[in-house]
Amino acid sequence: MASVWQKEDRRILYPSLKKDLETEILVVGGGMAGVLCARKLQDAGKQVVLAEAERIGCGITARTTAVLTAQHDYLYQDMISRFGEETARAYLHGNLEAVKEFREMAKKIPCDFETVPSVQFTAEEPTRLKKEAQTVKQLGFPASFTEQLPLDIPARGAVVYPDMAQFHPLKFLVGAAEGLQIYEQSRVLDLDGTTAILEKGKIKAEKVIVATHFPFLDRRGLYFMKLYQNRSYVLALENVPRLDMTLAELEGQGLYFRSYGELLLMGGGDHRTGKQGGGLAYLRRLARQYFPGAKERYAWANQDCMSLDGLPYVGQYSPAWSGVYTATGFNAWGMTNSMVAAQLLRDLLLGKQNPLEQALRPDRTMLRKQLLINLGETAADFVIPTKKRCTHLGCALKWNPQEHSWDCPCHGSRFSESGKLLNDPAQKDADL
Ligand SMILES: Cc1cc2nc3c(=O)[nH]c(=O)nc-3n(C[C@H](O)[C@H](O)[C@H](O)COP(=O)(O)OP(=O)(O)OC[C@H]3O[C@@H](n4cnc5c(N)ncnc54)[C@H](O)[C@@H]3O)c2cc1C
Structure with missing residues (x-):
């Protein structure tokens, strides 16, 4: 894909x-x-x-989906309570500087770079989102809260970061x-x-x-x-409204959007790799509901490493x-x-x-709830009696019916039906 x-x-x-x-x-x-x-x-x-x-x-x-933003979900209020204000400020300013540096480099690299606001919204009671906007202002960046969204999808509030960006990553x-x-x-x-x-x-x-x-x-x-890996799905739709911002939903349906030329990229359907979740079928259903006249031009899936x-x-x-x-x-x-x-x-x-x-620093404390979840997943998976095993650490592979692949729920390696390596950390094909 x-x-x-x-x-x-x-x-x-x-x-x-x-x-x-x-x-x-x-x-x-x-x-x-x-x-x-x-x-x-x-x-x-x-x-x-x-x-x-x-x-x-x-x-x-x-x-x-190549959105360049320092707006990372509810991270700033979480970060202040876990690591303190100084760390949250350093992370925010590091990511804001990163957007500026991409902008500078893009002056010499043709890459369809566009400055757009980044917007995250919720369809639920927006108390936590309002707090995030306040937190980010306190850290020195002019984030603002709004109730207006340009798409006709359920939303009760959104936070806007001005001057973020999107580009063509390759x-x-x-x-x-x-x-x-x-x-x-x-x-x-x-x-x-x-x-x-x-x-x-x-x-x-x-x-x-x-x-x-x-x-x-x-x-x-x-x-x-x-680390564990989280899989997410993206559709590129034509015959849809053009967005002049990037959008991501917190909680609820977990959707995210950006435009690229005439296309609207719509993402979501996330789940831990190797587990069952929304996937492309879920995303297609929502695309039909929100954009009835849209035509699908591309569909793909991807995954990212999640820390503790x-x-x-x-x-x-x-x-x-x-x-x-x-x-x-x-x-x-x-x-x-x-x-x-x-x-x-x-x-x-x-x-x-x-x-x-x-x-x-990678050797910071591992004492987080997510560690127990990761260890539980590995322990439960490791004892499953199957010959379909991952070439990384030998965990049992699970069949992914949507993508026709064998996926590891512990660390996220993936293999094609015939055993060809699709995603790391495994480094070798599997004998399936
Ligand atoms: C659906 C989806 C949408 C996303 N959208 C956004 C977004 O809008 N904005 C954002 O900020 N982030 C986004 N992300 C996250 C972002 O895309 C990734 O975090 C980022 O691309 C990871 O880059 P990387 O260089 O770490 O990994 P990769 O791009 O995977 O690069 C790793 C490279 O290492 C190579 N490699 C592996 N093993 C070896 C080896 N043994 N020897 C030599 N080479 C090796 C691989 O072939 C690969 O080319 C998204 C993630 C997903 C899943």
């Missing part, structure tokens, strides 16, 4: 690695996070190599990657310290950034306990692994957070301070 972004074939093809190399910094993974990390470090004067298992931008970034990624030393079709199989082992060579680096969406090396960092506490993990991969870093757990807000991660990792690797270093 290709997304609307994948309809244009990319011009640039990078070679695959066929010999040993040495570099200052190796970035593993060429999605939005990896490419921006490589870009920021190379622009800061570092020698950087990026190794991508398939083609840059072929992973989660290819199926995003056009941007290809432009941002220009001039980088990239190897495609070059999967990193393992790391021996800071030397990467690939099928046809080794890359010896002083520092390594693992930006593979779900950090795939399990022996350190406990990411298999800290709503904040990404960016920093040293594990305290016991010097020189290796990661950026993951973007909680469905991986566009601006990829930029935040790239700036934070650039600062860390250059020995500079960054206001988000402590808040996003």
